[in-house]
Amino acid sequence: MINFVLVGSGAALGACVRYHLGELGKRYLKVDFPVVTLFLNLTGSFILAYLFGHHLATPLYLFLGTGILGGYTTFSTFNSELVLLWQRRRYQTMLWYCTSSYICGLLAAVAGLWLAAIK
Template sequence: MINFVLVGGGAALGACARYHLGELGKRYLSVNFPIVTLFLNISGSFILAYLFGHNLATPLYLFLGTGILGGYTTFSTFNSEMVLLWQQHRYQTMLLYCGSSYLCGLLAAIAGLWLATIK
């Protein structure tokens, strides 16, 4: 039961952070590219790998990794934005967004894991 509370509470906090950062992005960034979601997912990949590299106790990892970062990152918004770009016939932007999301997300995770293992 406590695991549900840890994950759910963390997810609520992470989703709130994602929402507020998204609103800040809308207010201050006037780009025609889903840069906020890209930033959230790449930074989330980095932080998650960094936490994973520290072998945290299960309850702490459930709260921070599964909960907060699960709510902070967003695969569903990423896919919705991909579909929107497709529907708008912005194929190059869609490919750039998809490629940069996956490649930069993977590189960020590698960097986070590497940074966590430096002694």
């Protein structure tokens, strides 16, 4: 039961941060590219790998990793933005967004693990 509470409360906090950053991005970034979602997913990949590399106790990892970062990152928004770019026939931007999200996400995770390994 406690694991459920840890993950749920963390996810609520992460989703609130994601929403707030998304709103700030809409207000201040006038670009026709899903830069906020890319930022959220890349920083989330980095932080999650960093936490994983520190071998946190299970309850702390459930709250921070599965909960907060699960709510902070957003695979569903990423996919809906890809579909929207496809519908707008912005194929080059769609491919760039998809490729950069996956490749840079993996690189961010590797960087997080590497940073966590430095003692």
